[in-house]
Amino acid sequence: MKIVLINPPSFNTITSCLPKTLDEGRGFTPPLGIMYIAAQIEKETNHQVEILDAQVDELTYEQLKTEIQKRKPDAVGITAMTFTLIDVIKTAKIVKEIDSSIKIIIGGPHVIIYPEETAGIKEVDFVIIGEAEPVIKPLLDNINDPDKLEKVKGLVFRKNDKIINTGRSELIKNIDDLPFPARHLTNYKKYYWALSPYRPITTMFTSRGCPYQCLFCDRPNLGKNFRPASAKRVVDEMEECQKMGIQEIFVYDDTFGVDRRRVLDICDGLIKRNIKIAWNIRTRVNTVDAEVLSALKKAGCQRIHYGVEAGTQKILNVLRKGITLEMVEKAFKLTRKAGIQTAGYFMIGSPTETEEDILKTIKFMNKLKADYMHITIVTPYPATGLYAMALKEKVIDKDYWLEFAKNPTEGFVPKIWEKEIPREKLFYLMKKAYRSFYLRPSFVFNKIIRLKSGEEFLRKAKAAVKLLKI
Known part of the structure; x- marks a missing residue:
């Protein structure tokens, strides 16, 4: 069997409240999810697998159709996030137009939230709920045998006009058991990012899950089990990237610094093995100190992306961040002193937040002297505590994301939290924040x-x- 894993075009990505002009030209990052699945297929099966990244190849839908026709797949796999769903379904429709017998497999964060709604879309044959690596082999081996597939945990599919849901797949306990993502199946030399002076770049996970409980995030409901790869595995993968000629790695962990000892061991391994590659991380301000930052700098870390979210303690508490403004200031100061660039991430329009609070956040943001800043308007996404709060307080009158999941249509606009401040004012304040900083x-x-x-x-x-x- 031949399976083609597709990263679909992004013509209809839902960008919420980020000005489109800022979202353009950001660059292209590798589709890690399907790269992991491709590697698992290569490791465990005799099936042929290819990756088709329509984004980095900048394909139109007509060009995508031609590329799929050239490859003649028996099955196509697509990762779906809620904000990419329109393009995912458009891609699935193109596949079925080419040959209705091609099986469509959908995975990713969106289907964990809305598994049966996704399976109910006529172009979709199979939905993988949860981590796909344990599921992909039995699915491909038995793709035409629904009786056997009913015994495979992690699947949703139609059988005799009924939706069969076998439950979420088991979490992978040991991340070290996974093969490295199949970067060799992508045009990996084409990836770049606007913030980076290096090319090519790649992305990487060194852990899965996040133990924190932020109100606006879906991890408390979908992926709170923190499972780190060993320091040795992380260093081995970085070394492989270096050998491929990759110049910089974006570590996409939700919070890289959860395990302090592991961070130090990763840095020590990179230094001892003389691995010279630029890399950057995403973490929280309460996971760094002078020793950790010094080690990160010596090991090649170029930039740390900190999720700050707000510049008042009141709103940090509302968002359940578990940090203080003093922690934020200290982390940025120590990071700057260590010679590492900083990027701060902020949101405005949180529950109970006033215009005065937002102006304080803008002032605080500029005070930090970060190298980069990103600010957006709070948007209640499904499977988050914030969305549940918005429904409970009637800020959002109905579960409109559920309706979108059943029938994804172009022109969809997410609702924001407007209980305290109207949309127009929030957009004005967001633009004010960007201009005042940059x-x-x-x-x-x-x-x-x-x-x-x-x-x-x-x-x-x-x-x-x-x-x-x-």
Whole structure:
């Protein structure tokens, strides 16, 4: 059997409240989910597998159709996130137009929330609920035998016009058992990111799950079981990336710094094995200290992305962040002192937040002297505590995400939290935040003196023009 795993185009991605001008030109990152599945297929089966990344290849839907026809698959797998669902279903429809006998398999975060709704979409043959690696082999081996598939945990499919749901797949206990993502099946030299001066870049998970309980995040409901890969495995994978000629790794863990000892062991392994590759992480301000930051710097870490969210203690508490403003200031100061770049992530429009609170957040954000800042408007997403709160308090009158899951249509606009401040005012304040941060003379000067190439200058000049347009 031949299976093609597709990262669909992103023409209809739901970007919530981020200005479209800022979302353009951000670059392309590898589709880690299908890369893991492809590697598992190669490891465990004799099935032929290919990856088709329509985003990095910048394919139109017509071009995508041609590429699928060339490959002649027996099955197609697509990862679905709620905000990419429209393009996922459009891709599935194209596959069925080519040959209705091609099996469509959908996985990803969206189907964990809405498994039977996804399986009810006529183009979809199978839905994988949960981590796909344990499920993919028995599914492919028995894809035409529904009786056997009923015994495979982690599947939803139709049988005799009935929806069969076998329950969520078991969590993988030992991440080290997984093969490295199949980067070799992608056009991996084409990936880049606007913030990085290096090319090509890649992405990487060193753990799965997150133990924290943030109100706006779905991890408390979908993936709170923190399971780290060993330090040795992480270093081995980074070494493989280096051998492939990859210049920078974006570690996509929800919170890289959960296990302090593991972080230090990873850094120690990179240093001892003389692995020279740039990398950056996402973590919380309460997971770093001077020793950890020094080790990260020596091991090649270039940038730390901190989820701050708010500049008032009141809102940090509402969002269940479990941090203080003092922790935030200390982490940014220590990171800057260690010689590592910082990126701060903020949200405005949280429950109980006033305009005065938001202005305090903007002031606090600028005070941190981060190298980069990202700010968006709070959006209650499904499977989050915030969404449950929005429904309970009638900020959102019905479960409209459920309706979208059943019938994904173009032009869908997510609802935001407007109980305290209306949408128009929130957009105004968001634009004010971006301009106040990025158009500061000190910020512009620092970016100019750090430029490493003409290409980087052009890229950042384009970004500056976009900021002026918002």
